[in-house]
Amino acid sequence: MENEVVSKNFIEQIIEEDIKEGHCETVRTRFPPEPNGYLHIGHAKSILLNYGLAKEYGGKFHMRFDDTNPTKEKVEFVESIKEDIKWLGADWEDRLFFASDYFEQMYEAAVKLIKKGKAYVSDLNAEQIREYRGTLTEPGREDPGTSRSIEENLTLFNNMKEGKYEDGAMVLRARIDMASPNINMRDPILYRVAHMTHHNTGDKWCIYPMYDFAHPIEDAIEGITHSVCTLEFEDHRPLYDWVVRELEYENPPKQIEFAKLYLTNVVTGKRYIKKLVEENIVDGWDDPRLVSIAALRRRGFTPESIQRFVELCGVSKANSSVDYAMLEYCIREDLKLKRPRMMAVLNPIKLIIDNYPEGEVEYLDAANNLENEELGSRKIPFCRELYIEREDFMEEPPRKYFRLFPGNEVRLMHAYFVKCESFVKDEEGNVTEVHCTYDPETKAGSGFTGRKVKGTIHWAPAPYAKKCEVRLYENLVDEEKGVYNKEDGSLNLNPDSLSILKDCYIEPALAEAEPYDSFQFVRQGFFCVDSKDSSSDALVFNRIVSLKSSYKLPTQNQ
């Protein structure tokens, strides 16, 4: 790991060049979300990228809410966003900012532009503005407002601020180039009127700056050196640079764009998730099948696993979609050595050891994680009646089936070898009991080497095991058909995305598990106590991820 050669991504290369050439001594980056929704895995990339860059170059990372449009923003979201970013491990220390704290400076900046003849008030309505803007292939036309004098513009803009106009009646526009092939440069709107209470500034303002005007100012005020954003803002860079230049900032920030993170077979669109929530297809924005930060946390993902994932994905300008398997790899990798490996029987069937004395119990020693001694050990009661996984017994086994079947011997993990002698079926032909004999000489830890078995299965002691609920998850959407329906754009939902198993048995040591605690359930995967629906007397576990398996039951193959 220490010797891992990690090649620099293109942003690091730009930064190193900038430092080398003396454009800056160190870096200052920021994550600037609008508080209008919940964060998801895609935002994690941006957060961790910006935070990581600051750390890597000994710089500072800022948290900044880009709250310039009160019609879309809510405090509820600023709180959830802060919580998610903290959880992810991006520490902004005392550098928490709000774009709205700079409204005064932005207003003054606008006045400055007017005085330079670089901005004017327009009384065109929204529809007219659109008409005048032209199209992708035709240039726009001059706004009649351009003929106003500086004094008149100053007065009008002040009137806008004073609340003398209705929403939409007037806007402030930059004077750039109505014929530019880049539509963002066709006299973009700088300020609009919105009589609306802002979550931070209340009713102090009734004019609000547009993103394109506000963002470069925010960056410049905070001394951001590299303003990292996603690809769709590439066309805005000339405008970003124009604002910074016209306002004559001394250390102009540099905007750099990278490609967003997309995951395969995952739903991130706000509209879609909203619909899923409303139709009760998912259990809120933190449903474990979603990839919002809150959902990943609830599912049992760790910040470390997400950090690693983002790191592994890399940063480039190519639009791409990362395989979900990569995320699974990262969480398995993170939990592998950190978590106890316990036994849980998800789909139980009784196993009776006929030659084990009735009523007797012995407490077996079991290491919690054979690959990490620091995790210690626990005792597991062992007795005559156990539960084993229904899948681990077959009356007529296929080839290469190493588990229990009549006449076959397997190891009960942490316990003894048992040999299947017989089984019992009900009237419908379902196996209800498997009967075995055990060999006392084969006790775990005894050093027995007399013979070997091919299979080791897990179990839970019937009288001592605790019943619980386990939820298994698959992709929310159909992997075969693709995420979206080609006809109407709706989601191709996977009907099996959630399976609830209510009749599961866990070994007694697991009874004390608290919300967010996670474990490996041996041979099954990693599981986490659900933070929403679990209680101490009715535990609910979420499967975070299954273990990899090179064996498929033949029945599953068809």
Added chain:
RNA sequence: UGGCCCAUCGCCAAACGGUAAGGCAACGGACUCUGACUCCGUCAUUUCAAGGUUCGAAUCCUUGUGGGCCAGCCA
């Protein structure tokens, strides 16, 4: 059909004119008290295509092709 951006293995992604890293996935095999882990091995004679420049091109140029973004008083 205006402008900007992108194209390297199934999926990410390096390579910066000197002869295609790495990870995920997959597939063999060894090991195994998890059919897990670990280990060992396989996996791009070729970089969207065609031309050109060069002793030498994934890298530079040209022309195509494919994909993304832009016509909010959203960010």
